[in-house]
Amino acid sequence: GAGVSQTPSNKVTEKGKYVELRCDPISGHTALYWYRQSLGQGPEFLIYFQGTGAADDSGLPNDRFFAVRPEGSVSTLKIQRTERGDSAVYLCASSLEGGPWETQYFGPGTRLLVL
Amino acid sequence: AQKITQTQPGMFVQEKEAVTLDCTYDTSDPSYGLFWYKQPSSGEMIFLIYQGSYDQQNATEGRYSLNFQKARKSANLVISASQLGDSAMYFCAMREGAGNMLTFGGGTRLMVKP
Numbered sequence: 698g699a700g701v702s703q704t705p706s707n708k709v710t711e712k713g714k715y716v717e718l719r720c721d722p723i724s725g726h727t728a729l730y731w732y733r734q735s736l737g738q739g740p741e742f743l744i745y746f747q748g749t750g751a752a753d754d755s756g757l758p759n760d761r762f763f764a765v766r767p768e769g770s771v772s773t774l775k776i777q778r779t780e781r782g783d784s785a786v787y788l789c790a791s792s793l794e795g796g797p798w799e800t801q802y803f804g805p806g807t808r809l810l811v812l
Numbered sequence: 813a814q815k816i817t818q819t820q821p822g823m824f825v826q827e828k829e830a831v832t833l834d835c836t837y838d839t840s841d842p843s844y845g846l847f848w849y850k851q852p853s854s855g856e857m858i859f860l861i862y863q864g865s866y867d868q869q870n871a872t873e874g875r876y877s878l879n880f881q882k883a884r885k886s887a888n889l890v891i892s893a894s895q896l897g898d899s900a901m902y903f904c905a906m907r908e909g910a911g912n913m914l915t916f917g918g919g920t921r922l923m924v925k926p
Contacts, residue, residue, distance in 0.1 A: 730912070730913070730914075732914075738919075739816075739903050739905075739916030739918050739919050740857070740914070740916050741916070742913035742914065745912045745913060747912075752912065788857065790857075795912055797845060797910050797911065797912070798845055798862075798864060800847070800859050800862060802859060803849070803858075804856070805854065805855055805856045806855045806856065808855070
């Protein structure tokens with residue numbers, strides 16, 4: 698079956714603009730995760746959804762970042778008033794039920810560049 | 813303190829030889845899981861292998877095996893019979909207790925020489 702998909706694959710924006718990044722998880726997966734990967738580093742956790750609700754948003758860096766998953770499937774990560782430091786690859790992952798032993802399957806990421 | 817430490821920024825290995833990528837971790841939770849992912853230049857994180865803290869045997873998946881030394885808090889990835897397609901970044905990650913996030917190390921870039 699299809700894996701995790703993310704759109705757009707690349708996004709270039711100007712400082713101060715608003716962006717939305719989309720994630721479509723593996724069909725049937727109830728758990729969805731967002732991570733951010735800066736150049737030369739490992740991914741860092743942003744937020745975790747179980748179904749429609751954000752079960753853990755402790756990784757969001759500030760209130761400019763927000764994510765939704767209104768129907769328990771597709772999720773959108775929203776960044777307001779973008780800053781150059783937001784430039785990174787934003788990775789989405791999903792797992793079947795969110796259990797601690799489950800593998801998280803990642804999408805190809807969205808490369809965000811803020812000029 | 814770093815929760816996941818990968819001390820080898822870059823590694824070279826000759827094609828068809830075995831290579832070990834190091835990973836040490838730090839947790840006080842007795843229940844945890846350790847994961848290895850491969851990230852080729854395309855950017856996608858590909859799951860390779862998993863080891864649970866209560867697993868009695870080292871995990872193996874094809875050419876990948878995990879050398880799990882619990883007392884030393886290390887979970888090294890061993891790739892046997894390296895192939896050119898193994899050239900990529902490799903990340904070790906941990907999930908603690910009932911938590912849902914993965915904590916990643918800084919990665920090791922593996923380069924396989926023909």
